[in-house]
Amino acid sequence: MSTTSALGGVVRRREDPALVAGTGLYVDDVKRTGMLYVAFVRSPYAHATITSIDSAEARSMPGVKAIYTADDVRHLGPLPAQVPVGQVRPLLADGIVKHMGEAVAMVVAATRAQAQDAADAVFVDYEVLEPVIDLKDAASDRVKVHDGLDSNILITWTTPFGADEEAQAALADQIAEAKARDDTVTVSLEMNNQRLLPTAIEPRSVVAEWNSGYGEMTVWSSSQMISAVAGAVGKVLGIPYNQVHGIAPEVGGGFGAKLNVYPDEILVPWAAQQLGKAVKYTETRREAAVSTIQGRGWIGTATITGTRDGEVLGYELDAICDMGAYSQNFTVAIPFLGVFVGSGQYKFPTRLKLDCVTTHMQTTDAYRGAGRPEAIYYLERIMDAYSREIGMDPAAVRMKNFIPNEDFPSAISPVGFAIDTGDYGTNLQAMLDLPEYAEMKAERDRLRAEGKLAGLGLSTYMEVCGFGPSGLVDLGFSWAEYGVPSAFNGSGVVRVNPDGTANVIIGTGPSGQGHKTTWSQIVSQQTGIEMDKIRVTYGDTKEAPISIGSFGSRSAAVDGSAAFEAAGKVRDKAAKVAAHLLEASEDDIRFEDGAAHVAGSPDKSVTWEEIAKVAYQPHLLPEGMEGGMEAHAIFSPANATWPFGTMACLASVDADTGDVKILRWVNVDDCGNVINPMIVDGQIHGGVAQGIGQALFEDAIYDPEGNLLTAGLIDYPMPTAADVPNYELHRTVTPTDVNPLGVKGVGEAGTIGSAQTLVNAVVDALADLGVKHVDMPMRPKRVWQAMQDAKN
Amino acid sequence: MQVSLTVNGESVSADVEPRTLLVHFIRENLDLTGTHVGCETSYCGACTVVLDGKSVKSCTMLAVQAAGADVTTIEGLADGDQMHPIQEGFWERHGLQCGYCTPGMIMSAAGLLAENPSPSEDEIRHGIEGNLCRCTGYHNIVKAIDYAASKMRGETPAPAEWEATA
Numbered sequence: 013m014s015t016t017s018a019l020g021g022v023v024r025r026r027e028d029p030a031l032v033a034g035t036g037l038y039v040d041d042v043k044r045t046g047m048l049y050v051a052f053v054r055s056p057y058a059h060a061t062i063t064s065i066d067s068a069e070a071r072s073m074p075g076v077k078a079i080y081t082a083d084d085v086r087h088l089g090p091l092p093a094q095v096p097v098g099q100v101r102p103l104l105a106d107g108i109v110k111h112m113g114e115a116v117a118m119v120v121a122a123t124r125a126q127a128q129d130a131a132d133a134v135f136v137d138y139e140v141l142e143p144v145i146d147l148k149d150a151a152s153d154r155v156k157v158h159d160g161l162d163s164n165i166l167i168t169w170t171t172p173f174g175a176d177e178e179a180q181a182a183l184a185d186q187i188a189e190a191k192a193r194d195d196t197v198t199v200s201l202e203m204n205n206q207r208l209l210p211t212a213i214e215p216r217s218v219v220a221e222w223n224s225g226y227g228e229m230t231v232w233s234s235s236q237m238i239s240a241v242a243g244a245v246g247k248v249l250g251i252p253y254n255q256v257h258g259i260a261p262e263v264g265g266g267f268g269a270k271l272n273v274y275p276d277e278i279l280v281p282w283a284a285q286q287l288g289k290a291v292k293y294t295e296t297r298r299e300a301a302v303s304t305i306q307g308r309g310w311i312g313t314a315t316i317t318g319t320r321d322g323e324v325l326g327y328e329l330d331a332i333c334d335m336g337a338y339s340q341n342f343t344v345a346i347p348f349l350g351v352f353v354g355s356g357q358y359k360f361p362t363r364l365k366l367d368c369v370t371t372h373m374q375t376t377d378a379y380r381g382a383g384r385p386e387a388i389y390y391l392e393r394i395m396d397a398y399s400r401e402i403g404m405d406p407a408a409v410r411m412k413n414f415i416p417n418e419d420f421p422s423a424i425s426p427v428g429f430a431i432d433t434g435d436y437g438t439n440l441q442a443m444l445d446l447p448e449y450a451e452m453k454a455e456r457d458r459l460r461a462e463g464k465l466a467g468l469g470l471s472t473y474m475e476v477c478g479f480g481p482s483g484l485v486d487l488g489f490s491w492a493e494y495g496v497p498s499a500f501n502g503s504g505v506v507r508v509n510p511d512g513t514a515n516v517i518i519g520t521g522p523s524g525q526g527h528k529t530t531w532s533q534i535v536s537q538q539t540g541i542e543m544d545k546i547r548v549t550y551g552d553t554k555e556a557p558i559s560i561g562s563f564g565s566r567s568a569a570v571d572g573s574a575a576f577e578a579a580g581k582v583r584d585k586a587a588k589v590a591a592h593l594l595e596a597s598e599d600d601i602r603f604e605d606g607a608a609h610v611a612g613s614p615d616k617s618v619t620w621e622e623i624a625k626v627a628y629q630p631h632l633l634p635e636g637m638e639g640g641m642e643a644h645a646i647f648s649p650a651n652a653t654w655p656f657g658t659m660a661c662l663a664s665v666d667a668d669t670g671d672v673k674i675l676r677w678v679n680v681d682d683c684g685n686v687i688n689p690m691i692v693d694g695q696i697h698g699g700v701a702q703g704i705g706q707a708l709f710e711d712a713i714y715d716p717e718g719n720l721l722t723a724g725l726i727d728y729p730m731p732t733a734a735d736v737p738n739y740e741l742h743r744t745v746t747p748t749d750v751n752p753l754g755v756k757g758v759g760e761a762g763t764i765g766s767a768q769t770l771v772n773a774v775v776d777a778l779a780d781l782g783v784k785h786v787d788m789p790m791r792p793k794r795v796w797q798a799m800q801d802a803k804n
Numbered sequence: 805m806q807v808s809l810t811v812n813g814e815s816v817s818a819d820v821e822p823r824t825l826l827v828h829f830i831r832e833n834l835d836l837t838g839t840h841v842g843c844e845t846s847y848c849g850a851c852t853v854v855l856d857g858k859s860v861k862s863c864t865m866l867a868v869q870a871a872g873a874d875v876t877t878i879e880g881l882a883d884g885d886q887m888h889p890i891q892e893g894f895w896e897r898h899g900l901q902c903g904y905c906t907p908g909m910i911m912s913a914a915g916l917l918a919e920n921p922s923p924s925e926d927e928i929r930h931g932i933e934g935n936l937c938r939c940t941g942y943h944n945i946v947k948a949i950d951y952a953a954s955k956m957r958g959e960t961p962a963p964a965e966w967e968a969t970a
Contacts, residue, residue: 022966024895031903032891032910034838034878041837124828125821213842213850213938214904264840264904265938297843524902524939690898690966694944698901701941725847725936732933733942762941 019537019753022690026528026543036262039217039234044290047219048077050280051127052293053117053134054303055109058143058372058718059157062107062136065117070133075126077287079134080118080279082106088282091275091340092244092493098166098339098370099158103275109138110157110337111374112718113302115275120283120291143372143718147311147332150369157337157370166335167344169351169366172428183363187326190317190361196325199398200315204787205386207309207334207712208705209301209728210379212523214264216274216304217294220245220281224288230257231281236266236523237273237561240341242553243496244273245281253496253553260551266523267702268378269304271563272341273494301723306712307379309334310347310366310386314394320402322409324360329390333368336375343377344368345489349564350387352476353764355426357436357656358391358413362426372718378563380702381763384475392471392768393785400779406470406772407444411437421749422651429476431654432748432756435682439744440472443658443680448740452662452676456776465665465781466675469773470658473765477565477757478653478750491560500566502647503557504575506535506582510628512606512621513545516579519559520571521551525759526691530568531575533687534753538579539586540603541620557644565655565757568687573751574647581643589623592634653748653756657681659700659765661737663773670796672708672774677737679765682744684756692758697739699762705731706763707770711789778802809873811836812880820867827851829867830877838878838907842936849935852908852915853877859915861908861934878907881914889955890914890948897964899948901939909935913949921957925950 030036067079082104090100105116117134121127144150144157150164157164170180191198219232229251235241235258242258245251263270276293284291295304312331318324333347347366355362364387399406414436415423422430443449452468459466479485482499490497503519516535518527528548536543550556559571583603590608591598600611608623610616623641626632630639662676679696686692709729713721722728747754767788774786774795782802786795808817811834818833830836830853839862842850846864853862854876881888890910893899900906909932916923916931923931928949929942937945947964954961 022964025898027903028895028900029887031900031906032878032887032894033882034836034907036838036903038837038840038904040841041831043835125823211938212902212904213848213936214840214902215842262903265902267938297845297848522902524900526901690964693965694898694901694940697941697943698939699941702938724845725843726845730936730938731942732936733929733946734933736942738946739941739943 019533019687023529023533023688025526026532027526038214038262038264039219039232040294042219042232044221047290047292048120048122048287049124049127050291050293051119051131052115053131053136055105055112055114055116057109057138057140058112059141060109060138062105063139064137066135070130073130073133075122076130078120088248092247092273093339094341094493095343095345095488096339097344098335099161101338101340103279111372112720113374118279120287145371145714145716145718147334147369150371151332151367157372164369166368166370169348171351171354171362171364173351174428183361186361187317187328187363190325196317196319197401198315198317199394199401200313201394201397201785202313203390203393203785205308205310205389206788208307208379208710209712210267210269210307211730212265212267212269215295215297215300216270218277218280219290219292220284221290222285228255228257229281232259233277234263234270235260236270236563238551239496239553239559240491240494241273241277243494245278247495248278249282258553260521263523267380268382268563271378272305297725298723302374302720305340305375305377307376308386309376312390314390316394316398318398322402322404322412324413326361328363330365333366334376335368335370336373337370338375340375340377343375346378346383349383351427352429353384353474354387356388356391356474357415357472359415360413360426373714381760385764385767388473388764389768393771396772397784407440410472411440430651432651432750433746434654434656435746436656439656439680439682440658442744443660448678449660452660456662459664465667465777467773467776468662469769469776470660471765471769471772472658473656475655475761475764476652478569478649479564479566480652481650482648498558498560500560502570502574503559504571504578505557505644506578507642508582508620508624510624512619512624514541516546516548516575517555518550518571518575519556520562520567522562530687530691534572534576535579538576539583540606542606565759568755569653569751569757570647570649573753574645576752577645577647578643582641586623588634589626590618593618649750651750653750655683655756655761657761657765659769661769661773663770663777665774665777665795670792672790672795674737678740680742680744681761682746683758683761684747685745685754687755693741695758696741696762699760700739700766701731701736702763703766704736704770707767707788707790709789805868807868807871809870809875811875812877822868824867825863826865826867826870827862830862836877836879840904840907849912850905850908852911852935854911854914857918859912878910890952893948893952897944897948897951899945905935905937909937909945917953917956921953923953
């Protein structure tokens with residue numbers, strides 16, 4: 013394998029030797045001398061007043077060091093929330109609980125088991141109140157979730173984004189006129205996009221250590237945004253940012269659930285300060301279910317109106333989006349991300365009304381895709397239903413309504429955003445031209461001829477990612493609430509050391525995306541330094557440039573571009589040094605295989621090691637040149653990026669049991685330029701599996717009393733290897749024009765395109781029986797019931 | 805109470821509470837933190853180790869139940885600096901992303917390949933269905949185990965998808 017990789021090459025991951033050997037460091041692996049352990053006492057009720065907390069017995073138990081309640085931490089204020097629309101969360105429940113699993117008391121003891129034993133011996137008396145669980149009930153304001161708020165509806169997102177009421181009314185009128193026409197059809201479906209548990213396999217974990225002499229707090233946390241955690245800890249505890257050392261070592265999956273600041277990330281450092289000892293908290297899987305954020309949770313009615321020959325004249329989505337009890341990092345901004353892509357790849361009038369309601373369930377926030385899978389789900393399901401209603405090929409209907417190529421770049425979407433680049437017709441046509449697509453169609457027809465139920469599902473999708481433009485995120489998403497406003501810039505430092513090795517220090521850190529490898533490729537390509545001489549580090553606020561983290565498919569597009577530019581600055585300086593040493597023209601210097609070469613003179617070259625040695629001895633440098641070989645770049649893109657693609661799958665349904673089987677799965681994705689195809693494909697694989705999980709299995713079910721019935725992996729089935737197919741991936745490449753790499757981002761695309769692809773396939777299989785829709789998760793019983801209902 | 809067993813070829817002995825799970829014994833008493841904990845219901849498989857030749861979930865056993873057993877954890881799989889073929893397969897075929905489920909997945913594969921050296925794709929998929937991965941969608945894990953099985957049989961593994969299409 014080549015040691016100098018150009019962008020676009022497969023390179024085995026540089027992080028893997030440690031991870032396959034079991035020597036990767038995750039937060040729960042951190043052990044400090046005298047370390048204490050935390051267990052939380054959590055509410056079994058969704059809505060109740062706390063009448064008393066009796067911790068006397070617990071305090072006397074072996075190993076117990078402290079038990080804290082709201083009385084001890086009230087002075088610290090609530091949990092900082094990035095978008096504090098709604099009720100912010102107290103660090104510990106203060107007289108009242110608003111969801112099952114809310115932390116009521118915190119026990120600190122010498123061992124994990126002692127802490128848990130003592131937590132079990134804290135007796136809390138509750139007076140149970142009526143919870144608000146049903147979303148329509150929540151929207152009616154029959155019972156208020158929070159006394160201090162005017163309504164359970166925290167905010168309503170509408171389109172066109174930013175338009176006044178008059179413009180919105182005009183849009184509604186335009187769609188109403190289309191509906192009233194004799195030559196149009198209108199199709200409407202109420203559909204559920206259920207609550208999900210993100211379920212990274214690594215539970216969240218936090219360790220904190222306070223050094224009173226240095227006045228320094230060290231916090232290890234399994235976080236996608238360690239700088240925000242460090243900022244929030246500093247803000248709440250009154251410690252300057254430069255005295256909080258945040259470390260996110262290996263992060264065992266995030267998917268948005270670790271894109272938050274949690275009460276434990278504040279309380280554990282606070283306890284470490286109080287007790288003068290290192291303190292650790294690691295959530296159990298059951299705690300992860302009830303107290304780490306959840307995702308999705310929409311019910312909505314999608315309505316589409318169009319002509320009988322497939323021209324869509326209006327699309328409407330009226331949805332209620334479940335925000336849960338408290339607002340945390342993004343909460344109400346998640347449905348807003350759905351607004352961005354609300355009209356998908358299409359050019360037709362689009363009216364969205366998304367009511368964000370608070371309920372007595374755990375907070376919802378970013379889960380892979382975050383608002384975009386929900387929005388695309390409704391759109392692509394109703395496009396499918398409309399195609400079926402008018403008897404047209406669903407691909408043809410989509411093709412007919414795409415934003416045309418002449419609108420790009422910066423096409424203005426019907427919901428009011430500028431899309432960087434797109435070529436939707438070519439992408440869909442690539443799918444239709446694949447032999448795999450024809451084979452799936454033929455196989456469906458063959459199975460049907462045998463009397464089996466089989467369906468072909470198709471969905472296009474659009475994503476918005478690569479956040480973000482500094483001005484855009486100033487709408488309230490800039491991390492200012494955590495004390496570290498960073499405007500979603502990308503950030504990167506490249507330093508070539510005197511021995512010719514290079515350090516690349518980035519502000520974003522991975523939770524499985526392979527940053528060490530990808531950033532090595534970026535810097536190697538820019539400088540010609542061999543990959544094995546490049547060390548990429550991240551997740552450490554002491555050394556990292558100011559930055560925000562890894563989420564929203566943003567890292568490569570934004571922080572990758574920053575590293576690309578920093579490496580470019582270093583290379584340009586090195587070219588001057590090399591030209592000086594080789595007595596050549598700077599314009600003739602080319603970097604390759606670890607050295608600077610003079611174009612046209614193969615015998616004239618100087619290695620990076622030789623260049624770097626000179627760079628740190630300024631008297632050897634060209635007159636006036638600053639010593640050293642290091643650069644920092646901040647990258648703020650002009651726009652977000654907008655990946656897109658098409659997915660198709662073949663599925664069968666067992667007529668007797670309702671069991672759904674995926675027979676084949678094919679994608680044509682377009683994420684712009686690709687740095688490492690192996691890593692990019694891996695992101696798609698995992699994303700599609702999560703969409704399949706939502707479509708077939710996963711469901712965070714609360715009963716009417718507000719108990720989460722699926723608070724463990726037994727009751728919350730995730731896909732296993734035996735449940736998912738091989739993924740046959742293809743791509744088109746439409747580079748973005750908003751960053752120098754031309755990359756758009758790929759972390760969430762698989763999830764955004766997949767769930768409705770499978771639902772469309774199942775409905776295709778059952779359409780002849782009269783089934784128009786099956787809600788997710790499409791477990792056998794529900795599919796079987798849909799078949800029976802259609803018969804009767 | 806006192807418990808003695810062999811872990812990665814070394815005799816170990818410790819005084820533990822009777823309720824101590826094998827996984828906590830491995831992680832906290834022996835400081836072998838490559839074995840992970842992802843749940844408390846034996847569903848995720850992140851804690852899988854090989855015990856007396858079979859893969860087991862070490863959160864499902866008490867440490868004292870492992871008395872006298874021969875346990876191999878992820879740290880004991882490689883031959884010095886030489887990766888075990890399963891580890892190599894995961895590296896070569898991008899069978900991991902965040903790496904958290906990986907040690908358990910590898911030890912589960914070790915148990916599978918000990919029982920069935922030539923598993924079909926379907927047998928691999930069912931063989932590891934007790935181990936959950938949230939990152940990879942399993943596609944490349946299946947390829948990684950197939951790679952390892954070929955290597956362990958002394959055969960040349962099938963080319964990677966990206967090599968086959970290059």
